Amino acid sequence: MTNGTSIGITDIEAAQKRISQTIHRTRTEDSAYLTEKFGAPVHLKLEHQQRTGSFKLRGATNAVLNLTEAQRENGVVGVSTGNHGRGLAYAARQNGVGCIICMSELVPQNKIDGIKAQGAEVRIIGRSQDDAQIEVDRLVSEEGMTLIPPFDHPDIIAGQGTLGLELAEDLPYLATALVQVSGGGLISGVAAALKARLPGIRVIGVSMERGAAMYQCQQIGKPVLVPELSTLADSLGGGIGLDNAYTFAMTRDLVDEIILVSEAEIAGAIRHAYWHESQIIEGSGAVGIAALLSGKAKPDGPTALLLSGGNIDMNLHHRIISGEDVDVTAED
Numbered sequence: 446m447t448n449g450t451s452i453g454i455t456d457i458e459a460a461q462k463r464i465s466q467t468i469h470r471t472r473t474e475d476s477a478y479l480t481e482k483f484g485a486p487v488h489l490k491l492e493h494q495q496r497t498g499s500f501k502l503r504g505a506t507n508a509v510l511n512l513t514e515a516q517r518e519n520g521v522v523g524v525s526t527g528n529h530g531r532g533l534a535y536a537a538r539q540n541g542v543g544c545i546i547c548m549s550e551l552v553p554q555n556k557i558d559g560i561k562a563q564g565a566e567v568r569i570i571g572r573s574q575d576d577a578q579i580e581v582d583r584l585v586s587e588e589g590m591t592l593i594p595p596f597d598h599p600d601i602i603a604g605q606g607t608l609g610l611e612l613a614e615d616l617p618y619l620a621t622a623l624v625q626v627s628g629g630g631l632i633s634g635v636a637a638a639l640k641a642r643l644p645g646i647r648v649i650g651v652s653m654e655r656g657a658a659m660y661q662c663q664q665i666g667k668p669v670l671v672p673e674l675s676t677l678a679d680s681l682g683g684g685i686g687l688d689n690a691y692t693f694a695m696t697r698d699l700v701d702e703i704i705l706v707s708e709a710e711i712a713g714a715i716r717h718a719y720w721h722e723s724q725i726i727e728g729s730g731a732v733g734i735a736a737l738l739s740g741k742a743k744p745d746g747p748t749a750l751l752l753s754g755g756n757i758d759m760n761l762h763h764r765i766i767s768g769e770d771v772d773v774t775a776e777d
């Protein structure tokens with residue numbers, strides 16, 4: 446139930462009904478290698494095979510389908526250059542709703558192309574995210590468009606939570622789930638679903654060491670500004686918002702622990718996914734595997750890992766799986 450600050454199982458069940466027509470229900474697969482290595486069943490949720498390459502489509506679709514008729518007519522706007530932007534663009538087009546994604550001129554061409562390919566209008570404004578935000582605010586106030594944020598929104602959290610329902614349906618004996626954490630929309634929804642359906646389950650968050658905003662905010666006990674650093678887990682970058690309304694509290698209340706992994710561990714996990722699981726995943730999708738392989742997370746009974754996204758530059762991917770010691774942190 447929505448009580449103003451939290452999203453619950455009934456919201457997530459409603460989202461599942463709403464989005465099931467357009468969302469791909471991704472498979473869970475056993476990892477023979479990890480099961481053998483850790484002596485406990487390890488399951489991979491193949492969400493990188495979701496349409497648009499990540500789970501962000503779930504929340505975005507739920508938000509678009511929840512618009513009023515007037516809101517549908519005026520369209521939606523977003524600021525994400527990454528997976529949320531792709532998901533939102535796709536969900537809007539799929540449902541005949543106009544969509545503008547605003548970004549600064551510093552955004553690389555391949556990201557712009559990725560979003561255009563999903564059918565959204567891309568509007569490039571100024572040299573910073575702040576400039577882009579000014580245009581977003583104008584589109585909302587003057588043109589009546591609806592801003593769909595990437596994580597701190599009830600429809601987004603409930604949509605991402607449908608992943609937790611699928612995990613509970615497919616793996617009712619699950620003891621532990623390792624889930625990525627950035628803004629916390631994903632883990633808030635997944636933890637709410639899993640803890641309602643499978644009492645006693647542990648939900649462990651995983652972030653990268655470099656710029657782990659939610660982790661640092663939880664340590665301090667409130668949302669604070671955390672500097673963003675370049676990382677192989679680029680979809681996990683960015684803050685949680687000083688005015689965070691939902692995901693900070695839900696993460697605090699529902700997540701048992703947050704583990705941080707290094708750049709080398711993330712690269713090793715991308716490599717592992719390719720050579721041992723036949724999966725091409727981006728750095729953010731690999732942090733659960735990194736947590737296990739590094740020994741930082743111990744599979745305590747049947748364990749599920751979420752492969753949350755697959756949108757990685759294929760040249761970078763090729764260098765990593767070839768064993769090159771790739772360092773994306775040099776610019777900081």
Ligand SMILES: *Cc1c(COP(=O)(O)O)cnc(C)c1O
Nearest residue numbers: 528627628629630631680753754
């Ligand atoms: C956005 C994203 C995450 C993190 O989701 P949050 O809701 O921001 O915590 C994890 N993995 C991938 C691939 C993503 O795109």
